[in-house]
Amino acid sequence: MNIVLVVIDTLRYDHLGANGNGWISTPNFDVFAADATVFDNSYLASFPTIPHRTDVITGEYGAPVHPWLPLAFDRATLPRTLADAGYATQLLCDTPHLVNGGHCFDYPFHAWHFVRGNEVDRHWLDDRSSELSPEQHARYVGPNSRFSPTAMQYIRNNRRRAREEEWPSPQLFATACRWLEDNARRDNFLLWIDCFDPHEPWDPPEHYIEMYDPSLRDTGDLGILMGWEGRGTASLSPEQLTRMRAHYAGEVSMVDAWFGRMLERLETLGLSDNTAVVVTSDHGTNLGAHGALHKCVPIWEQVGHTLLMARVPGKPGVRRSEIIQPQDIFPTLCDLADAPVPDSVEGHSFAPMLGNTRPHDWPREVAVSSGVLNLRADKLPPITVQDGEWCLIDSLDPAARELYHMPSDREQETNVVADHPDVVADLHDKLVAELKARRAPQALTDWLATGTKGTVPEAYRLRAPYLDAYTQYWNGILPEEEYP
Numbered sequence: 001m002n003i004v005l006v007v008i009d010t011l012r013y014d015h016l017g018a019n020g021n022g023w024i025s026t027p028n029f030d031v032f033a034a035d036a037t038v039f040d041n042s043y044l045a046s047f048p049t050i051p052h053r054t055d056v057i058t059g060e061y062g063a064p065v066h067p068w069l070p071l072a073f074d075r076a077t078l079p080r081t082l083a084d085a086g087y088a089t090q091l092l093c094d095t096p097h098l099v100n101g102g103h104c105f106d107y108p109f110h111a112w113h114f115v116r117g118n119e120v121d122r123h124w125l126d127d128r129s130s131e132l133s134p135e136q137h138a139r140y141v142g143p144n145s146r147f148s149p150t151a152m153q154y155i156r157n158n159r160r161r162a163r164e165e166e167w168p169s170p171q172l173f174a175t176a177c178r179w180l181e182d183n184a185r186r187d188n189f190l191l192w193i194d195c196f197d198p199h200e201p202w203d204p205p206e207h208y209i210e211m212y213d214p215s216l217r218d219t220g221d222l223g224i225l226m227g228w229e230g231r232g233t234a235s236l237s238p239e240q241l242t243r244m245r246a247h248y249a250g251e252v253s254m255v256d257a258w259f260g261r262m263l264e265r266l267e268t269l270g271l272s273d274n275t276a277v278v279v280t281s282d283h284g285t286n287l288g289a290h291g292a293l294h295k296c297v298p299i300w301e302q303v304g305h306t307l308l309m310a311r312v313p314g315k316p317g318v319r320r321s322e323i324i325q326p327q328d329i330f331p332t333l334c335d336l337a338d339a340p341v342p343d344s345v346e347g348h349s350f351a352p353m354l355g356n357t358r359p360h361d362w363p364r365e366v367a368v369s370s371g372v373l374n375l376r377a378d379k380l381p382p383i384t385v386q387d388g389e390w391c392l393i394d395s396l397d398p399a400a401r402e403l404y405h406m407p408s409d410r411e412q413e414t415n416v417v418a419d420h421p422d423v424v425a426d427l428h429d430k431l432v433a434e435l436k437a438r439r440a441p442q443a444l445t446d447w448l449a450t451g452t453k454g455t456v457p458e459a460y461r462l463r464a465p466y467l468d469a470y471t472q473y474w475n476g477i478l479p480e481e482e483y484p
Helices: 027-034 049-058 078-084 134-139 149-158 168-182 206-210 238-268 326-336 421-437 442-450 465-469
Strands: 002-008 037-042 088-093 111-114 189-195 275-281 308-311 318-324 367-369 383-386 390-394 402-405
Touching (some): 002 238, 027 238, 189 238, 367 421, 402 421
Antiparallel strands (some): 367 383, 383 390
16 A cells, blocks of 8 residues: 655644634645544644654654754664565655755655755855845844844745745645656555645735735735744734734645645546555644744644544545544554554554544553753743643643643633642643653653752763754855845
């Protein structure tokens, strides 16, 4: 059986019609979901982009979460495992971090192709400025008077595009169509499609924005930065926030449209009957809830709830409520490929649940979602733990904890931590136990259990010594940095 794994960056679970959204057009995702097994309680583990991909490609927890680091060459990976089982493996991505800066997510695949131009992808130099007016330029200058390197590079990469087909995600799915044409006669392949949209900047072609805010024609861009406004909403007017949500919704619809073209190509090539298609997201994003924009911690529902749908030939569409985390994808795809699961994999296969409505003995009781946990830091970030009914935003400070009852408060607007101390204590204990099971350092679990930071082992390091000299990206050469 062929396998197509589509990983979509920053796609919110609740922005698909199939998941109850009534105002965003996602017809292709919705049709796909009707024929797929949809997991309604899928949550991120390691946060954000690179840590999440490390979860998926290794099936490991990362003691207890993966930091943002290059993929180590000695790890057992999903594409290498399937290659050993006779699969041809291909990575197609427009997510720049997978290969930019030496992140090494290309090496486990037989072949890889990178659609250039997103975010900080510095793939071409010229000596011209990005041709922004002083007013536009001022939007991207931070408190330190430095022009945003992310905005600087993205604007330069894409300043000459004109047609929808020139946006990165349309190019990515068009490339996937061509790849399927070139490999339609293979018996077994793994195609990993890694799509950066709807990651910010939220700048789809205008016709997608006008689907959700027709006033664009009359008002212009309202001075918003397409998702680069910082982390809060205080500086945005209601009109600007509405427009920003329209920008994001337009990105979702654009991805849906081009995902649909890839599905159509599978059908016309006769591949749908022998190809499993799994669609997932690494995290969502905040669009004003809790006064937040972008992805950030605490990891609330809007960020932590991920999309996970699997369409397998011969299996009907169903919905499941089991708690799933990204580590579970690796063993599941091994089961579909009839490949042995490496001993290093710590996830659980959900293959028996695909197309199946019967109860299943599932070992995962809670989902744990967190950014990097550094024992050398003075504080720990909030850690999210949930069991399908309750969601606890846990903290070293009991007074800072937040508890939400998900069936009655999906938007997490009412913190009921004071009303349910028993639930808080139970989820806190389960969090500590889960971190121990995920090989967390004892100093970390003791810190969470007692609130007091003990002695950090002298040998503890968040990353290997050789990485102290590692630099992700390089700046200082473009004309914008000398803008008057």
